[in-house]
Amino acid sequence: MTKAIMDRRMVLRGAAAALGLPLLEAMTPMSQSAFAGTETIQTPVRMACVFFPNGVIVPKWKPQRGESGDPRDWALSETLQPLAPWKDKLNVIDNLAHDNGRAHRDGAGDHARGGSTFLTAARPLKTSGNIRLGVSVDQVAASQLAGETRLPSIELGLEGSRNAGSCDSGYSCAYSSNISWRNESQPMPKETIPRLAFERMFGSGDSADRRERNRVRRSILDVVRGDARKLMKGLGESDLRKMDEYFTGVREIEQRIERIEQEDSAALPDLEVPYGRPEAFREHARLMYDLMAVGFQTDTTRVATFMLDTAGGNRRYTELGISDSHHGMSHHRHKKDLIENLTKIDRYLVEQFGYFLKKLDSTRDAAGSLLDQSMVLYGSGISDGNKHRHSDLPIVLAGSAGGQIETGRYLDAGEECPMANLFLTLLDLMGTPAESIGDSTGRLAV
């Protein structure tokens, strides 16, 4: 089941695309035109956000500061060691916080809050039913970039939503399983099967079939939209909101179809994607990283989010010889063996992230490597898992956004700096500015 069964046709065409290598060059004019008028940005910036649950062992995560006090003078920590080859292409940032992750008057549920605030910086309404949060940073960017690329954004994960009961102390499971939120009540569900994600990005079947199918789809969507309009008559507020989700979705698919029709043929990237769900975590995670990289490379999308596990996730990393589950262990009560095992997991996850950076850095993009052209956020909504702390979050920001960010530094955002301030900065660099997000108080200079 886990063996890669390849679609022969796909690989053949993938090979053709790789041989011809028209991708990057062909892409450039469009990319430039997309940002025509903006002087600083010549080629599009990409944004990826990667989430892992349950925090880290903080002392093992923190880099060592050099004596000079210069942010360029620092050494990687034990946990971050796998990122050594890209040390000059990333920043580690201290002291970012999510105040909305804290309990205040909402009681328990730190994991649900840690996950849901991670990219929204907003306070989740404590409910198992009528969910309310806020729009996430990736979706702010995606909504402004809609129409620029085939997909405004992709949402990936390794675990689906839990499908029974509440997930964390009275919070709907939606909060723990989604970091990407289109608006305050609508999470963006993740694709967890690599093959399905691939087909969503690049389609399946050959292009003549696809063209024909898209033509039929347009007439189908025309008809059902008419039906939806009739249905809207006499609906109340909450029902209208649901219908609005339908309309927005239909419109987005139509735009995408139009876009595909304008393109002559979509080049398939040279990537082998097995059918079904890979069983090994490492393989699964790396496939998802691959997909994000080719999504950026082919300019299929410029915004991606990826959850390595749901918030409070209980994965067992048996491949590391650890039999206890992740969340259970994260309340380690300073037990040595648990701390050791957690450090192993932290580092293992960083290793997989290193794979992503490697992939991005070895892909040529118009102005250097794809990594240079990107902003890749890696972190968790909780710092110390044992105590559920929501301040001084473990955050790595890789890539220079096309030379806009100075990299190779260990930064201090200053006590209790809202993570939302970093989000506003990222959005500026992305060319998709926002006035505020979540609990932002300003912009963080990076």
Added chain:
Amino acid sequence: MFDRKIVTLRRATFGLFAGWTILLGSPVSADENTDPDQTPATASQTEKNRLAKWQREGWPLIQAFCYDCHNEDLQEAGLDLSPFETLDNLSASEIKRVIEMVQFGAMPPEDYDVPETEERKQLVVSLEQTLYSASCDLTPKAGKVTARRLNRHEYNNSIRDLFGVDLKPADTFPSDEVGAGFDNNGDVLSLSPMLIEKYLDAAENVSEKVIIDPADLPKVNLDVPGDQLTVYGDFMVGSFSGRFVNEGGFAWLDLEIPVEGDYSISVRGGNTLEEMTERAVAVCDESGKLLDVLEYKYFGGGGRADHESLRLPFDQGKHRLFFVPIFNEGLELERGTTVFNTVTEMDPEKVAEILKNQGEFVAPTRRFDREKYGFMFRAIDVNGPKQPPRRLYPPKQFELVRHVAPQKRGRYRDVETTAIKNLLPLMRRMFRQPVTEEDARPYASLVEQTTSDGQSFHRGMQVAISALLVSPRFLFRVETPAPESKPNEFGDLPLSQHQLATRLSYFLWSSTPDDGLLDLADRQQLKGDTLRGQVTRMIRDRRSDALAADFASQWLGLRNLTSHDADEERFPSFDKQLKDSMTRETQLLFMHILRENLSIREFLTADYSFLDSKLAAHYGLTLDHKGFQRVDLSKQPRRGLLSHASVLTLTSMPTRTSPVLRGKWILENILGIKAPDPPAGVPELEEDKVADANASFREQLELHRESSTCASCHRVMDQLGFGLDDFDAIGQYRTHDGEFAIDASGALPDGRSFVGGVQLSQVLGKTELDAFGETLVKRLLTFALGRELTPDDRCTVDEIVGKTKSQGFRLSDIVMEIVLSRQFQFQTLDAGDASLAFHSK
């Protein structure tokens, strides 16, 4: 200010009515009818009365038992209770938390002044009354169920029941979010563009599987010209590739028949001389048996030929047909009897050579003896099957395409009207309500569009069905009030008959209503005894297995088993198959209790279960039987749900049992008591308090109760959970955990003690049935409505409990009462509802 507050409070969750009976004895029915404070009055007067009542009955208890630690100055655990005096500026969740702590018995802590049971009960009642202004004589509303899309299970089941094929297209959809414990909650079931795309994929997939274009069916369309014919014996090649056969020679044809049916075979050829009389050609099968005789005249010279054909039935597979010209006129030919040995005695080597050279060009011979080579084969055609067998079509093909638009000169006519005829009955079922021709026309226009693009009518029907499958009227269950509906005395509107049929079928079947239900709805007969009869019928129907798969599995948390992991070293037998068997056991018990209409006590006390051989082995029994069967467990230490491996496993950690989780599971799922959330953040245990490695697990666990913050709640949870400690982390019975003997003694929150799972189940079954009944009613009502319960639902819950209690809460009775309830049959319009204005006129 206060009024505004009440509005928000009324939206608060319902979970806190949780049955506190276990802790406090049976609930006092808050008898507001006789309360002089509750005489009908204006809203603000009612609020004033309520506040006065609270300050008289509730607040003094807070002052007496809580205020010492939780006042403005001390604020123990960050809690200041002073706003409770005037109930000002309090959020629902703050009141809720206080209720939980008091009700659960977690506060006040044991070492302080503890209220008498009666006082505790009084405080909870008073606190609840501040929260829930709605009482049963003030007009509780039926509530509004947000329009919701079908979830994955409902989608799959609907496809299965609409089209008769279990295609499960929704398995590729992203997982549905859960709200209020179930994945059919309209408020959290959102619809992303990604999902719309998946709907399109699924729609195309389904429509191409439920209708087949007959033109796409396998068929034979074979035309073998003379130069391709295989001829055995002496023959000459004439002009235009004719094969002129001498006596003893014959032609044969190897056929690959794709599907059984009647095939027409036509042979062109004829006599070689004009003056000859008719000549017969015998058609034989591979055994040489005569199937039919064709009579030929002179072929006509040049490239011409006489032409004869026959129709033959064939089975699927390889066939060989022989065509033997008869030169001996006296030969008697009897169909089915005469056998031609010449054809069965062909020399295999020669045959191989002929086949090898088949199709090679042979130059025609101009002059040869036409009398000797007396029969000429020009070509043989095979076509068929005439009528494809029905089994090749999807089960509903002829219902979906009852009519095919007629064709004239290759062009379809009357496409739209024909399509509408086909679509109307289908749309009624897919949209779960009557439809008009006007509704069908846009979909029929897709058929028209397809055929005018030169594609077939069947293809057009596929496109129309694809469109229906992404129509919001299929994907969403929207309950728009019927224009003529009249509000009841509570101001709620009845659901239309079709909306009721839809609620009913998605409640009991997680699927689309069948024709029976829709017919009754059409005739406005879905009420009274007919309605009761339908509920009974639906429970008997196999489709109600969905209640186990969707309701029971979520209520009891069984779905969490899918992702549950156990340490493979300690539990090597734990695999997916075992997990599936575990889930099935619990589902089968649920369906048994439902279909036999047994008391829900059976969930706790059943001394039997439903096992397959794998699970039986897991329980230390042997079973030589395929599949599941009822097994007597009266001699085993297992009673009811609490001894099901499913429940015991999903409340365990990968390497060990968790009395905390087990206790919490019993409290929440059986007794309906929500354990208060642990304090935000995690208080640290002192390093030296960690027990040494020589202590038993129970001794280690007892430690966290040394911290008073933890103790107040864990006392209650752990003591229940310890009772199940005679089952290990995957539900196997045990007496030892490693070197330590198991101590499965425990206590109920009120102090009654017991030892082991059997005793625990019996005690619960004997004395806690009311709490269990109320819990199940609430969970089932939540599922049936697809929304979170609100304070307004309380009266309905009380009514259902009241009606089913005397019979010991029989499961089917509960289902019936839910269907008959106001909450199920009526709806309250949204405040901003466009049709509200219309109805209030």
